[in-house]
Amino acid sequence: MLGPAGVTAGLYTKRANLNVLIIYKELSGLEKADVIENYYGFKNGISGEELYKTGIEQAKNLDIDIKKEEVTNIQIGENKNYKVITENGIYHTKTLIFATGNKRNTPKIKGIKEFEGKGISYCAVCDGFFYKNKDIAVLGNGNYAISETNELINIAKHITILTDGKEAPEIRADNVDIDTRKIREVRGNKKIEEIEFEDNSKMKTDGIFVALGVAGSSEFAKKLGIITNKDKIIVNENMETNVPGVYACGDCTGGLLQISKSVYEGTKAGLQAIKYLKKQNEKV
Ligand SMILES: Cc1cc2nc3c(=O)[nH]c(=O)nc-3n(C[C@H](O)[C@H](O)[C@H](O)COP(=O)(O)OP(=O)(O)OC[C@H]3O[C@@H](n4cnc5c(N)ncnc54)[C@H](O)[C@@H]3O)c2cc1C
Known part of the structure; x- marks a missing residue:
């Protein structure tokens, strides 16, 4: 480097x-x-x-x-x-x-820190296995987010790439969608359950993989x-x-x-x- x-x-x-x-x-x-x-x-x-x-x-x-x-x-x-x-x-x-x-690369989104290890992960290869056939999200929009998504494609049922208001990356896979809404908060009980966006809309999730920036x-x-x-x-x-x-x-x-x-x-x-x-x- x-x-x-x-x-x-x-x-x-x-x-x-x-x-x-x-x-x-x-x-x-x-x-x-x-x-x-x-x-x-x-x-x-x-x-x-x-x-x-x-x-x-x-x-x-x-x-x-x-x-x-x-x-x-x-x-x-x-x-x-x-x-x-x-x-x-x-x-x-x-x-x-x-x-x-x-x-x-810790995002300043309410709830992320609180749910680290409880549905918020920073490593697809380490934790991906726990999300077999689950609906998950990857937070990020660069090459690193794409790389983490690719690690998870054959494990998760569905992946939403959350760009948090940033430009959508290019990726094509049947079980991957991109959501560019700005995130207000993530929340749950014992584990992460839901993402709330700035426009008050909500999305259920079983986990979020953080892959911001480089x-x-x-x-x-x-x-x-x-x-x-x-x-x-x-x-x-x-x-x-x-x-x-x-x-x-x-x-x-x-x-x-x-x-x-x-x-x-x-x-x-x-x-x-x-x-x-x-x-x-x-x-x-
Ligand atoms: C504003 C400011 C003022 C400073 N003033 C001083 C001073 O007066 N005196 C002093 O001694 N120190 C000062 N520093 C600190 C000094 O700059 C750092 O201590 C020093 O640069 C650290 O060197 P490094 O080689 O560890 O990392 P860096 O110089 O930060 O280099 C890291 C390299 O890793 C690369 N990299 C990281 N991730 C990836 C990736 N995924 N893929 C490819 N490449 C990657 C980056 O591109 C970069 O080239 C200052 C720092 C700042 C920000």
């Missing part, structure tokens, strides 16, 4: 002669920073945009492969490999370094069984997650949301990935 953490991890791994791919979709947190005056080496400060662009150029100068594609899913593949699924294709990799920044670290973590705490990926001092070969660095691990910390953690994650791959190759 193309922020200071991901680029730094890329620099170390590429210089160790590994095949490196950096995938990014939206802007890094860095690009939003007007002037950065607390990062080493810039006596007059530097704009976030300039630092961001310099990092990318540095990566390109090392011939690191950089792709602007949205990652919509990550799965465990065969032989300890991982499958990174983007809007354009699938990449197979032996190690993964999450450097997805500090982004949360999936971030916490969404991917759920799919891979990576332990998180309040949406932050838990890592040890070597940036290792609980899943072998999967590392996380930068804002997505929480703590100080600063460039210096992202660079340090990107370094650690890169070096640890190099060690891991070396060990894997020795075993073959």
Whole structure:
């Protein structure tokens, strides 16, 4: 991922002669920073945009492969490999370094937080099974929402994609409808039962899968069984997650949301990935 953490991890791994791919979709947190005056080496400060662009150029100068594609899913593949699924294709990799920044996709709709785990889910592959032959909804309208819907198509009886007033995505399937009404509230008793829209109309549902915007670290973590705490990926001092070969660095691990910390953690994650791959190759 193309922020200071991901680029730094890329620099170390590429210089160790590994095949490196950096995938990014939206802007890094860095690009939003007007002037950065607390990062080493810039006596007059530097704009976030300039630092961001310099990092990318540095990566390109090392011939690191950089792709602007949205990652919509990550799965465990065969032989300890991982499958990174983007809007354009699938990449197979032996190690993964999450450097997805500090982004949360919790919708500000009344009732959503209250019913988390009681009909509100953030992971189709983890919870889809519980909705076999049920009427469910997916909240979102981008590539990630489509990807989550596709995971659920053969499980649920019917799926309504709720765009909450946003543009309808393109998807065609017999058991999928799109509803663009704005949502006022979701409610139920012990479990979620009903969605109320701004126009006072209502819809019954057995569950809602939240898939807003671009999936971030916490969404991917759920799919891979990576332990998180309040949406932050838990890592040890070597940036290792609980899943072998999967590392996380930068804002997505929480703590100080600063460039210096992202660079340090990107370094650690890169070096640890190099060690891991070396060990894997020795075993073959
Ligand atoms: C307004 C503002 C001012 C700041 N000022 C300072 C400052 O003065 N000093 C300082 O040290 N820090 C500052 N920061 C914080 C700093 O920008 C972050 O700590 C740093 O950018 C984090 O780096 P990162 O690599 O972890 O994540 P990011 O830089 O956010 O990069 C994350 C990358 O992941 C990619 N990504 C995420 N999900 C997907 C997906 N599904 N598919 C594909 N790509 C994906 C994104 O496209 C992005 O490229 C500021 C931040 C902001 C917002």
